[in-house]
Amino acid sequence: MRNPSSASATKTPCCSKVGIKRGPWTPEEDELLANYINRAGEGRWRTLPKRAGLLRCGKSCRLRWMNYLRPSVKRGRIAPDEEDLILRLHRLLGNRWSLIAGRIPGRTDNEIKNYWNTHLSKKLISQGIDPRTHKPLNLTNPSSSELSQSNPPPTSNRNPNSDSFEPEETAAMITSKNPQEKFTTTKEVLVDKASGNWRDSEGFMGEQPNSSHLHGNGGDYMENCNEDIFSSFLDSLINDNVFANQHQQQANIVVSTQQQTFNHENIWEAEVVSSMAAFGNGQNSLNNIHPSRS
Template sequence: MRNPSSSSSSDGTKKITPCCSKVGIKKGPWTPEEDEILSNYIKREGEGQWRTLPKRAGLLRCGKSCRLRWMNYLRPSIKRGHIAPDEEDLILRLHRLLGNRWSLIAGRIPGRTDNEIKNYWNTRLRKKLISQGINPTTHKPLIFNQVVHDQLASSSSTSNPNTPSLEIMEEAGVSSTHQAAATNFTTNYNIPIDGGFMMGSLLPSSHGHGHNCIGDYIDNCDEDTFSSFLDSLVNDDDFMNHINEQQQQSSVSSYNNIGTIDWEFADVLSTKVGSDDQHGAAASLNDQL
């Protein structure tokens, strides 16, 4: 494990983490005895008050370490071991929508911790996607993105600056129907090609400022709505019902076509124009429909 004395900031000065700086605080792997003490204490007294918990429980650990051990290993609800294919699929779908929001992703997968999912992603899923030629950050094809982006950069032949050129769409194999939809889609929703819209900005605590129907939809959600939105990803059939309910309740015009947008096209388009993240939301939702 890591050397406790090696902690330093980028400018070389030592940084002290208050709860872990005391002499006599144990670090490194937990022993079965420590696990038992912590488990028994939390079962008896409950979670929380992590900073003072070690002293009260009689452990020579910092509160952070106790919390982590409990959250990631000792909690009775934790499901350890092999991640099933359906769990893997869910991780992929949620990551495509949420990015590296491990805690949020874990919250949607019963019995799995953020640390476990993060590790699984970094050691397996990331490599798996790369081996399949998929960018693990954007979930788009690795090579195609670059080619189209380069083409797009040298093109200025469309009247709407947000719309990819018809030549590019033809080259990319987009049908004429979808080409027309592209113009409508990008015009109606004023989607800027360069986006700057991170998937993480879909979250209530980190609002994006791009104009995107899905982004707007989620930006205007409260936490319960967002939570139920994520639940709908787990239960695919619920998603359209959820959107339709929101449509009826909302007078925001940009929501009006949300149930009729050609999401398959949105996915194709997002790949073609290279504004991965902004369209990534639509693309990920497309997969659910």
């Protein structure tokens, strides 16, 4: 987009208005936008360009402000601790860039998304880890053993290319919603049928979500129980050394699950939300766990 003329030749404009400038922002435009917002505040983006004297569409102005001009935006390289945090949060949240960015002060969703796509996903791949699932890439190819030996076994066998769950799926998905952040996400939990207790893949314990919650009445559980837990859980990821232990925990959980299942006793039985339709309309599972998105 650094050459507006060529860009506009290959893309349809985001607004139909003729005479809207596109492409890289000039320092003069930045100054106009920043001065106006400092004077009048954010909001009403669609009419802002005209009021600010800019020949830009509102969305472009908003993007420029949010990702670049805002005083709180931190520039410069992603620090190692920030990178570690991104990894943790992505493992938990997936491509929920705005949500991840919200937990990393000064960083924007766009910046994190770019950093993920250009650095972290490749880094994980080089380590034999699927950047989408954070699980070993060679699950279906046991013969390529080095990577599997150096990485923990998966917590579940969900096919990343499929919306369905494998029969031996070990994780149940619980939708968690934090209304304060317009936030929805999932956790993997293991349910002990004997006690009714549960724990997530990080080892967090919870009490007895009755199985109707898991099997289609997730809303009650979501609203009554899981919000605070999940919020605390996110905070714990940031503040605690969870990540350092999680691979071992995962391995222990899976081994434990398999052994107990095979022994048919004291089963940490795999429970799957049998119908994601309970949360949505039959779209793919990612969409269902994030109702605000398509």
